[in-house]
Amino acid sequence: MPEKTFEPWNDPTEKPLIEFKGVSKRFGSFTAIDNQTFDIYAKEFFALLGPSGCGKTTMMRMLAGFEAPTEGHILLGGQDMAPIPPNKRQVNMMFQSYALFPHLSVWENIAFGLKRDGKDKATIAARVDAMLKLTRLEKFSQRKPHQISGGQRQRVALARSLAKAPKLLLLDEPLGALDAKLRQETQFELMDIQEKTGTTFVIVTHDQEEAMTVASRVAVMDDGRIVQVDTPDRIYENPNSTYVADFIGDVTILEGRVTPVDGGFDLAFAEDQPAIYAKSSQHLASGQTAYLAIRPEKVSVTPEKPADRRNVIRGKILDIAYLGNLSTYHVALPGGQIIKAQTANTRRLANRPFTWEDEVWLSWTDTAAVLLER
Amino acid sequence: MIRLSWFNVTSLTLGFAFLYLPMLLLIVYSFNESKLVTVWAGFSTKWYGELLTNDAYLDAAWVTIQVAVISSTIATVLGTMAALVLIRAGRFLGRTLFSGMIYAPLVMPEVITGLSLLLLFIGIGLDRGVFTIILAHTTFSMCYVSVVVSARLMSFDKSLEEAALDLGCSPLQAFRLVTLPIIAPSVISGWLLAFTLSLDDLVIASFTAGPSATTLPIKVWSSIRLGVSPEINALSTILIGIVAVGVIVASLISKHTMLRQLADENAAKRG
Ligand SMILES: Nc1ncnc2c1ncn2[C@@H]1O[C@H](COP(=O)(O)OP(=O)(O)OP(=O)(O)O)[C@@H](O)[C@H]1O
Numbered sequence: 001m002p003e004k005t006f007e008p009w010n011d012p013t014e015k016p017l018i019e020f021k022g023v024s025k026r027f028g029s030f031t032a033i034d035n036q037t038f039d040i041y042a043k044e045f046f047a048l049l050g051p052s053g054c055g056k057t058t059m060m061r062m063l064a065g066f067e068a069p070t071e072g073h074i075l076l077g078g079q080d081m082a083p084i085p086p087n088k089r090q091v092n093m094m095f096q097s098y099a100l101f102p103h104l105s106v107w108e109n110i111a112f113g114l115k116r117d118g119k120d121k122a123t124i125a126a127r128v129d130a131m132l133k134l135t136r137l138e139k140f141s142q143r144k145p146h147q148i149s150g151g152q153r154q155r156v157a158l159a160r161s162l163a164k165a166p167k168l169l170l171l172d173e174p175l176g177a178l179d180a181k182l183r184q185e186t187q188f189e190l191m192d193i194q195e196k197t198g199t200t201f202v203i204v205t206h207d208q209e210e211a212m213t214v215a216s217r218v219a220v221m222d223d224g225r226i227v228q229v230d231t232p233d234r235i236y237e238n239p240n241s242t243y244v245a246d247f248i249g250d251v252t253i254l255e256g257r258v259t260p261v262d263g264g265f266d267l268a269f270a271e272d273q274p275a276i277y278a279k280s281s282q283h284l285a286s287g288q289t290a291y292l293a294i295r296p297e298k299v300s301v302t303p304e305k306p307a308d309r310r311n312v313i314r315g316k317i318l319d320i321a322y323l324g325n326l327s328t329y330h331v332a333l334p335g336g337q338i339i340k341a342q343t344a345n346t347r348r349l350a351n352r353p354f355t356w357e358d359e360v361w362l363s364w365t366d367t368a369a370v371l372l373e374r
Numbered sequence: 375m376i377r378l379s380w381f382n383v384t385s386l387t388l389g390f391a392f393l394y395l396p397m398l399l400l401i402v403y404s405f406n407e408s409k410l411v412t413v414w415a416g417f418s419t420k421w422y423g424e425l426l427t428n429d430a431y432l433d434a435a436w437v438t439i440q441v442a443v444i445s446s447t448i449a450t451v452l453g454t455m456a457a458l459v460l461i462r463a464g465r466f467l468g469r470t471l472f473s474g475m476i477y478a479p480l481v482m483p484e485v486i487t488g489l490s491l492l493l494l495f496i497g498i499g500l501d502r503g504v505f506t507i508i509l510a511h512t513t514f515s516m517c518y519v520s521v522v523v524s525a526r527l528m529s530f531d532k533s534l535e536e537a538a539l540d541l542g543c544s545p546l547q548a549f550r551l552v553t554l555p556i557i558a559p560s561v562i563s564g565w566l567l568a569f570t571l572s573l574d575d576l577v578i579a580s581f582t583a584g585p586s587a588t589t590l591p592i593k594v595w596s597s598i599r600l601g602v603s604p605e606i607n608a609l610s611t612i613l614i615g616i617v618a619v620g621v622i623v624a625s626l627i628s629k630h631t632m633l634r635q636l637a638d639e640n641a642a643k644r645g
């Protein structure tokens with residue numbers, strides 16, 4: 001029997017845990033969140049991704065109850081949250097600024113929420129110790145927040161928000177200050193916690209790789225609006241706009257006019273170049289301006305012209321970015337456009353096949369690129 | 375060590391002399407044998423002894439301390455509450471008026487404050503005594519407390535309170551468990567300020583004190599009019615001593631806490 005995939009958003013009988021219904025938030029005349037409607041389901045790991053100032057924290061603060069929507073409603077488990085104060089919501093938030101209590105030790109910071117619940121001493125101690133262990137802060141339990149490093153503080157904030165095992169956990173840039181290794185470990189730790197406890201996570205991050213790693217769905221935001229909500233792979237493979245394609249991962253975008261041909265479109269993007277063909281089920285009018293987005297790793301670089309591919313372009317290597325396991329080539333076409341191509345470095349650097357100024361052939365398949373209207 | 379130039383030495387000496395010579399004279403003459411203040415007749419502590427048997431002075435001292443402790447405590451509570459509203463409540467209707475009214479007594483001439491309170495107490499038929507002095511001192515010193523506390527609250531990170539709410543505190547608990555401990559130093563200095571203001575207030579106290587209760591400053595002032603007596607010198611010396619001890623203890627405590635924090639931080643660095 002195949003394992004049932006976790007896709008409550010595709011199941012019409014599933015009730016969402018959180019519903020945003022036409023939510024707007026204005027600060028004076030400034031609109032921070034603009035009429036947003038979307039759902040988050042129980043046990044999801046929902047990532048909010050977007051540039052600085054696009055409204056991610058504002059979204060979280062509305063969920064936690066620190067800001068009231070100017071318009072619209074937020075429902076949690078079908079219940080309107082508007083009249084419920086933050087301390088009565090089964091929601092915990094990890095603050096972007098950590099907001100650790102400076103007069104309390106690390107231990108007391110983590111125990112703070114548990115004590116408010118009136119748990120007995122032994123339970124609290126056990127829980128706090130478990131959290132300290134999880135975040136590897138055992139050695140620092142008696143320190144005050146000003147006596148530990150930035151990354152350690154971030155872990156205390158994380159431990160404090162996890163301690164109460166809430167129904168919904170809001171993490172505002174939870175891992176920003178951690179080094180790459182600890183960050184990755186903590187990401188897996190979070191996913192593990194999520195699996196074990198069934199908590200619903202909403203996580204804000206600047207880091208798209210992090211969003212791709214942990215999230216069940218990613219919402220890409222721009223200027224107070226969610227541009228696309230989708231699973232990480234669909235966001236990556238099927239972005240709905242050049243904004244999303246550009247925001248997530250590396251991409252080359254070519255602008256041109258389309259003409260429909262056998263189940264797809266030809267895109268004329270430069271006068272001295274043949275048209276590029278892409279399979280697409282989009283409905284585009286003939287002659288319409290469209291954008292072709294292609295990921296660097298889907299573009300092959302070869303010294304000879306490949307015979308079996310429809311999309312073949314000749315260019316000159318302008319730049320090589322060596323990333324260790326990968327190399328990214330910036331290839332300039334005669335018309336000046338630059339296409340990025342990425343190859344895995346299976347051989348040692350010394351045996352690298354191409355170098356600067358080499359003339360190469362770029363090619364990709366019919367389905368490698370996506371055509372976008374905007 | 376930097377060597378001081380003769381100019382620095384002179385200006386320092388002159389400055390300190392200007393500040394402390396009068397007090398020094400007062401202290402010296404409090405140990406004078408003679409009843410004549412300006413004639414030195416040998417060392418004696420008899421005026422201190424006499425002071426302790428003078429019920430009028432002792433009563434006044436007791437009233438002063440009662441008034442100072444109670445009024446500064448009430449002023450601290452009210453002043454802190456006012457500061458919270460001013461800083462936290464955002465823009466509510468009449469905020470400007472409210473904040474103006476809180477700060478107005480700071481610049482109001484004391485005579486006017488005293489007089490208006492006197493009229494009020496007479497108007498509502500309140501007998502003047504310890505209670506009315508306490509009321510009067512509370513009203514003017516709470517402004518000072520609210521200034522001190524609101525200065526601290528302005529730099530207070532509001533997300534700390536939000537975090538407390540988020541973790542299940544009621545707003546009151548959040549204040550008691552998070553905000554208050556963090557702003558405590560400013561509340562304490564507000565209290566100390568109110569305490570000292572009340573301790574040495576003469577003008578407002580003389581308007582609101584009655585025959586049943588006199589404060590020490592009033593007592594000193596009225597005795598002076600009958601001529602300076604060595605007894606008053608002795609009393610003033612004691613007051614100076616108390617204040618000096620207070621200041622020294624306060625600075626030692628703050629220095630001690632600073633040192634301890636430093637030690638904590640160093641311990642933290644060592645891991
Ligand atoms: N209290 C406020 N008053 C006025 N404007 C605000 C307020 N809070 C947020 N904003 C504005 O709303 C917008 C969104 O802010 P928000 O904090 O949600 O951004 P963000 O996406 O979390 O950014 P970052 O990634 O930098 O944390 C910003 O332009 C910000 O200036």
Ligand SMILES: [Mg+2]
Pocket residue numbers: 056057058096172
């Ligand atoms: Mg933010």
